[in-house]
Amino acid sequence: MDQATRSEFIRRPAAAISSVTATHPLRVAIDGPPASGKTTLTDELAVVLGAQGRDVIRATIDDFLVPRAWRYRRGRYSAEGCYLDAHDHAALCRVLLDPLGPGGDRMFRPAVLDGDTDTPSSAPATTAPADAVLLFDGVFLLRPELVDRWDLRIFVSVPYELTVERAKDRGTASAGPTSDTADTARTTTTARTAELERSWRKRYIPAQQLYFATAHPTDHADIIVYNDQLERPTWDVRPRSPIYGI
Template identity: 75%
Template sequence: MDQGTRGELISRLTEAIRSVTTPHPLRVAIDGAPASGKTTLADELAVVLRAQDRDVIRASIDDFLVPRAQRYRRGQYSAEGCYFDAHDHAALCRVLLDPLGPGGNRRFQTAVYDAETDTPSSQPTTTAPTDAVLLFDGVFLLRPELIDQWDLRIFVSVPFEQTIDRARHRGAALASSTADIERSWRHRYIPSQQLYFTTARPTDHADIIVYNDQLQRPTWEVRPPALGSFVRQIRYPAGGAP
């Protein structure tokens, strides 16, 4: 377990990404609960990798939602609905993860859904360079349907109560209702994460866990070989495995 500054964390993660070798674009999952900081982390990594002349593809599970009527068919505050009904995993694999994976043609799309209009999204197809990096953030990324689609798996861990505090703060900036935020987190998002942990055990499959409760002094853990896939493909830098 290591602790350091935010910059040290980003440096360590970019080093890990550079160290993984695949014959196709590298597919990095950045998983975590809502308001854990996974999107911010993915954006930070993208900035650094692009500055190092790496071609980066940024995408999010939010662009692979299903239509609202299907998402909420069990009710707006259903935890089971959040976990089982919210995302189009088949489309995610079809248009993004499979094309970038082994044997893929590298022709991909980063979205199939527009949340603002609640309609399908039609994006042009792009061809990725062989050495591109996909930084994909979202919830439930290490579930059985997706677990083998990633070449590097990062899990961002934050206590659930702290995610509520962050959501309230974010909601205040957007003039959202504090009561609605509280209800959504306590009845939908947190219980769905608890269901995820019970059924999929995501931290058992993570290659790297980032403990993100202290944003400027995070702690991180690179998992040992028996617990993660990271060491199957990584070439550790000088000094050996952490």
Template identity: 40%
Template sequence: MSGAHATLLNRLAAAIVALHPGRIIRVAIDGVDGAGKTTLADAVAPLVAAQGRPTIRASVDDFHQPRALRYARGRHSPDGFYLDSYDYDSFRTLLLDPLSQGGSGRYAAKRFDLDNDRPFDLVMQQAEPASALIIDGIFLHRSGLRSYWDLSIFLKVDFEISVPRGAQRGPSSDVADAASNQRYVDGQKRYLGECDPERRADIVIGYNDLRGPIILKWVGSAHPSS
């Protein structure tokens, strides 16, 4: 890990620890596929916990729709990828609503097993007071979700960088304009155009170079002093 990356992680952890210390908070880490969201969230969460704030790690990827629904508009449909990938009703009712102000605090962090195309057996847990829920995933600044975030982070990465990164996880092509990637790239372009996560996020990080991240925006409630 580079010094610049370690500095970024420590700054993010400090912001999360300091934010609304008397209640549960919800932190979103958004970005295109392959941006580095999961890795960043996994690195920040233990730093937050080490400073005494309980953490809950979750990913929207554990709230997928069944395969038949995801591909109902066609196997290669960008609209299907954007509109039909996730079960947002379950995402809200099982995870986000219980951890909102006035919520029960009793939540489930996982709903659907993507690899086996079947629901998980629900494991209900009780959040500790003043926990920080740290969620990674795509499309987190879409309408119906963005009002939940006490703090939102967007990782800005060019598709020419993110697609090869994502290809390292599986058999997909590492070329952004390959036909096999158009469902995903064009679906995410629709999201970027309609929802403008770079404008809506509290923090925007240029993440083309994982060793040299660049803070492009850091405003409002993202400041540790707020």
């Protein structure tokens, strides 16, 4: 396990990604619980790799949701619904992972659903350079339907209780002033925080526990990033990883 300041740390997984060779675009999964920091990490890696001249395809599981009615068919707070019903894995493989994989034509689409409008995405098909790298963040990426379609697998690990606190901090910060009166704003913020905590404890954390019990994602990870301390993350490269020993 290694430790460094965040700016120093980001260069290390970026170098690890660059060390992996493939005859097709490299497909990198950045998995982890909600609010673990995986999206921020993925964005940071994209900046470093892009600055090195690498063609980066940036995509996320949030653009492969299924329509809202199906996503919540088991109930708004169902953990089983979160794990089993939320994402269109078949479409993810069909339009993105398989075209970029061995034998693929490299013509891909980065999204299938606009989550804001709950309508099909209009993202056009694009042809990737053969040496491009796909940086894909999201939840449940190392499940059986997807695990073999990644060329490098990163899991961002954070204690569940810390993800709850981060989610509440993020929700409060993004809420901003919601009324001309401070009392109304405080009431709205309190309600939003309560809703966030309920969602985490009823849906998101139990869904992660179900994921770990059935898919054992860290057993399949090449790199585990321990992101408890945002400014000083640590990482562990697994012996089975193609980058072990770098």
